[in-house]
Amino acid sequence: DIQMTQSPPTLSASVGDKVTVTCRASQSISDSLAWYQQKPGKAPKLLIYKASSLESGVPSRFSGSGSGTEFTLTISSLQPDDFATYYCQQYHSYWTFGQGTKVEIK
């Protein structure tokens, strides 16, 4: 089974900050990685797929990069609506989510 490890578990940041979340796979997954945003009590929302492709309607301040085993989600300038929990998900072999990174207000 492929394990996905996100870091950090929690990230404190201010509006306007550049934020980076890391996701590591236990084995190579090529670019078979998606990122989701989830707010409390709500369903996840797809942000990025194929490691770096931006889902339609998602603001361009979100970007993804990486391949193989290491991936990053970057928010170029954090906005108030971006405080949420972010999950990576691999789909190279079955489907596995990371444990999540909560982005909170500093």
Place this chain on the structure above:
Amino acid sequence: EVQLVESGGNLVQPGGSLRLSCAASGFTLSSYWMTWVRQAPGKGLEWVANIKQDGSQKFYVDSVKGRFTISRDNAKNSLYLQMNSLRVEDTAVYYCAKGASGPHYFDYWGQGILVTVFS
């Protein structure tokens, strides 16, 4: 507008059964893989099962194999999850989700439905 609406959640004792339903609208269900994902209280997301467009392929996470069955009725625009031999650790919000490109990632999600297994 794509909509996915789950129903069937409830309180149930260990060993019991529940059937979750997901009503799909705004897209042609028969054209897409569909998936169930769950989230235990205060925890992260866990993929549970998914099913190919015609139901010919199904995949399950190890922890539910032999206990849960995913199915679909494209004519009724509905996805189902039959859950038998429920355990306390199956307590979670269950989401149905639409496959975006094959079974790989999920572009639309329902609002979720709570299943509570208590002794």
